[in-house]
Amino acid sequence: MATRNNRRDLNFSNAVVDAELIEGASSFALHGRNIVFNIGDTVVEIAGTPRQRIQPFSSTTLIDAVIESAQAMIVIRVRETEGARDWASTLGWPRYAKTITDPTAEILGLPLYRSSQDDLTEIRLSGAAAMLAGNPQTDGMTFAAKANLWFAPEATDCLIHNLHPFIETHVQIMGVGRMQKFQTQQRETLTEEILMAPGFAQPFFDCTRHSIGGFLYPWHQYYADTDCIWLALELHPLAGSHD
Structure with a gap:
């Protein structure tokens, strides 16, 4: 069985932009403001009623959301906005x-x-x-x-x-x-x-x-x-x- 919520920092993650790859997401909680980019070939499903989706190779900005399921996604948080x-x-x-x-x-x-x-x-x-x-x-x-x-x-x-x-x-x-x-x-x-x-x-x-x-x-x-x-x-x- 594939590992759920397998996550790692991307090698360009830094003090300004925090970037990670999440594969096999299941009930994955996002805290704060996040840019979520679906790089899988199936939809990312977002918890809620009605349930929302991110189509393959599309992105959106989510705030304090829960990802019900995702094949693979990049999650980016901007830590600094000046300079x-x-x-x-x-x-x-x-x-x-x-x-x-x-x-x-x-x-x-x-x-x-x-x-x-x-x-x-x-x-x-x-x-x-x-x-x-x-x-x-x-x-x-x-x-x-x-x-x-x-x-x-x-x-x-x-x-x-x-x-x-x-x-x-x-x-x-x-x-x-x-x-x-x-x-x-x-x-x-x-x-x-x-x-x-x-x-x-x-x-x-x-x-x-x-x-x-x-x-x-x-x-x-x-x-x-x-x-x-x-x-x-x-x-x-x-x-x-x-x-």
């Missing part, structure tokens, strides 16, 4: 440019900071969950789920791009930002904006398999309206995982 601009350096997060080889001049000038990344668990997508993940071809596939936090200061464009070796989505933790889509890599071709407030999970963008490998997305970026912290969830396909 966000200093947090990345205080916590020792590197600038994104220092985490990649041969950064461009644009990336070198980008004030974007990334926490360490946590290897969460394995997730198998099936049926509706595969559709929610933006690509029905992922039905029956198993993924290694990874997560990290990002920080960017007010009025930061966080780089327009369209190719990933993984499927991704994001949850706003602090501040207000936007996920933006473009027709090309130029900012003036903006076609869509999704506003991101604390506790909101961006719906997966539709993607296709790329001929050179990975997943091809519409051109997109995160834009920070204020000083922002957000969580990125990456689903990395495991070799030979498709039925």
